[in-house]
Amino acid sequence: MAHRSNRELEQVYAARSPDELAAAYAAWAAAYDRDTLAAGYCLPFQVLAWVARYIRPDAGPLLDAGCGTGLSGPYLKALGYDRIAGLDFSEEMLKVAGSRNAYDDLRRATLGEVLPWADNHFAAFFSTGVFTEGHAPASSLEELCRITRPGGAAIFTVRDTIFHSGGFGSIIEDLGARGIWRPMEQSPPFRAFALDEPDVLVSAHVFEVLA
Template identity: 35%
Template sequence: MAATANKTPVTTNIEWLNRAYSAKGKNDLRSLYDEWAASYDTDLVQPNQDYVAPTLAAATLANHLSPEQPIDKIQVLDAGCGTGLVGAALSKLGAKHISGIDLSPGMLKVAGALHVYTNLDTTDLSKPLVEGTDTFDAVTCIGTLTHAHVGPEVLSEFVRVTKKDGWIVATVLDDIWEDIGYRAEIDKLVANAKVKLVSADSGDYRRGAGVSARMVVLKVIG
């Protein structure tokens, strides 16, 4: 999610977004999302936001799975799962084994009420993940690789916890794709034969607000 200049009148959820993108460290972010959790989903489905990225990401992952990777059998890590929008979208497509991690206990409480996650844990994505190497068939990270949140260094951790021939699907806002180093980090992972970059097309993110993002699809190869 990114706060961008547009002609939409300022509403409560825009104020939340502005606070999120100017957060001063992890404690500030955690407190913000704990406060926002109760209204987060409602705020972002408003027509002036139309946060479509979670649904698009779930469909993207499902479309890339091979016949040997049935969606109801794979283990998915939803990193930065928030209130569970991605998990809910994956569940509708048949996913049954989804683990969620997020910085905010308040957001995780909302996600838990959906009953689509097999496990939920509080996690700071700026630190090494506790999950084991080669644990998951897929990792999703939607809405978290953004301003004042998590930097590109987390991508190598996603690769580590993903099995060979597994998938990473993540959104990166267009306006920070190069400036903050996400593209460079992916180029490095490709050069080191860790992943294949399948696509990184720009498309709808918060469609109502005119905000776009790269939908990054990586296949783990080493």
């Protein structure tokens, strides 16, 4: 199982276009949960610690940005968060997420493009495992802030290998300088997989959205 997980993960990271990435996830959707959990993938569950730390269950709707198969959803519901939306660019992954009966709004959308929600709609967004090699661009963060209300939270992880090369450092600084958000917390790098892929490190970032 670990061998399969590594192979499928390599195909995802090897994608060179949105179409290739979508095809890789479509092929992996049915086995994604079993493969990644066998490798010790922890981000969909680790993010709940930051959500619970900064967002009250009654604060308003949350957005799981890049929700994939929706692994976070049932555990958020167990913690009392009952208004959860999810977006993903893979229709196949969204079908799995919908089967969990944890999300009240699931939409196919692509990070880096205009998102199908109004300004100031969400109390917070969280995104884990999405800002990594060959995936959503750093520019996605401004659009996610647009649909998050002032006083809300932005919670996301970034792969260490693309933090600077992918422009995340400069985007984070620019949004701060423009008064879009202010920093609340940044973690040291930690492993995204508890068992396999020891070189896959991410850092978590939390901001308060201001405008």
